Amino acid sequence: MNHPDHAPASQLQAFSELTLELQQLAQNKDLEHLHPHALARISKLLPFDSAWWGRAALIDGLPDEHSCYLYRLPPSYLPDWQSIRHTDVTVGRVHAVPGQAVIVDMTDPANGPGLNWLGRLYHIGELLCVVHIDPHTHLSNHLALYRAPGAPGFTQDDCHLLNNLMLHLVAAVSANQIRTLVATREKLSRPRNLALAVCDPRGVLQCAERGFVDLLLSEWPRWSGPRLPSGFDIGGFEGQRLQVESSAVGDLYLLAARSRSLLPKLSPRENAVAHCFGDGKTYKEVARDLGMSPNTVRHHIRAIYSKLGVKDKARIAQLLHAPPD
Numbered sequence: 001m002n003h004p005d006h007a008p009a010s011q012l013q014a015f016s017e018l019t020l021e022l023q024q025l026a027q028n029k030d031l032e033h034l035h036p037h038a039l040a041r042i043s044k045l046l047p048f049d050s051a052w053w054g055r056a057a058l059i060d061g062l063p064d065e066h067s068c069y070l071y072r073l074p075p076s077y078l079p080d081w082q083s084i085r086h087t088d089v090t091v092g093r094v095h096a097v098p099g100q101a102v103i104v105d106m107t108d109p110a111n112g113p114g115l116n117w118l119g120r121l122y123h124i125g126e127l128l129c130v131v132h133i134d135p136h137t138h139l140s141n142h143l144a145l146y147r148a149p150g151a152p153g154f155t156q157d158d159c160h161l162l163n164n165l166m167l168h169l170v171a172a173v174s175a176n177q178i179r180t181l182v183a184t185r186e187k188l189s190r191p192r193n194l195a196l197a198v199c200d201p202r203g204v205l206q207c208a209e210r211g212f213v214d215l216l217l218s219e220w221p222r223w224s225g226p227r228l229p230s231g232f233d234i235g236g237f238e239g240q241r242l243q244v245e246s247s248a249v250g251d252l253y254l255l256a257a258r259s260r261s262l263l264p265k266l267s268p269r270e271n272a273v274a275h276c277f278g279d280g281k282t283y284k285e286v287a288r289d290l291g292m293s294p295n296t297v298r299h300h301i302r303a304i305y306s307k308l309g310v311k312d313k314a315r316i317a318q319l320l321h322a323p324p325d
Helices: 006-028 031-045 077-082 089-096 113-121 156-187 210-219 268-278 283-290 294-308 313-319
Strands: 050-059 062-071 102-105 126-133 140-147 195-199 205-208 242-249 252-259
Touching (some): 006 031, 006 156, 031 252, 062 077, 089 102, 089 126, 126 156, 156 205, 205 210, 210 242, 210 252, 268 283, 268 294, 268 313, 283 294
Antiparallel strands (some): 050 062, 050 140, 102 126, 242 252
């Protein structure tokens, strides 16, 4: 007896296993290592020879890249593509139908000499590409899969598979960024007094805790995002009310922000006591951590209360702008 529905059922199971593995990769891999592992796993279900996964903003009808990961392609691919992007028919086709994958033959003369040249240079015959537009930032997440000349062509089934897969890829990247923020907080001093975010080299926020946004607004009340305010240096920033430390993670930046509201009023020693006390520690714990006697800690606490005009530990923590855990 024949069972014609066995193949679709098998494909559905394979797709389910793939999306589950993508979730596991998002939870277990570092920010800069997610893309290669995810693409290697995808290639088992949807074969390809190379790929380009990135995020861009559409400006005057042309993509302006904000982050880029090339899989089995040399770094020269991006500048070479940028030199012919104004004639690349792929751009118009995928942005005309966001969320719907398109197939483009890079060897077809009808698709233009620029794309033909790029295909010959990098040994690409055909591409399968889809974009997902973020409703909040309006940035486009794009994935292009490439096959070499002479390889089997992409099919409509491949398009359908990539359409559904792209939603899971976008979710995996977001989950991976959030996990990176949480893991980073645990390694930093006074982690509860930090608000974290991820931005790209152009200063566009990819992921941010609400406390980070609140701190930006304390320095720039009229800021609306998603691009960081003018005058903000992604390499590190110190303003009147905000201090931000930055570290590179792949082609992105991890930002750790802290309020400076207490610094102008308190001495360095008082500031250290205030942070420990605001974290919920007792007099004895603060004294032990800072190498003071409990009486000295009490003296500093009285001075802090006086300078800040507060009367309890909870108000100190509030003034430190500690974001929720």
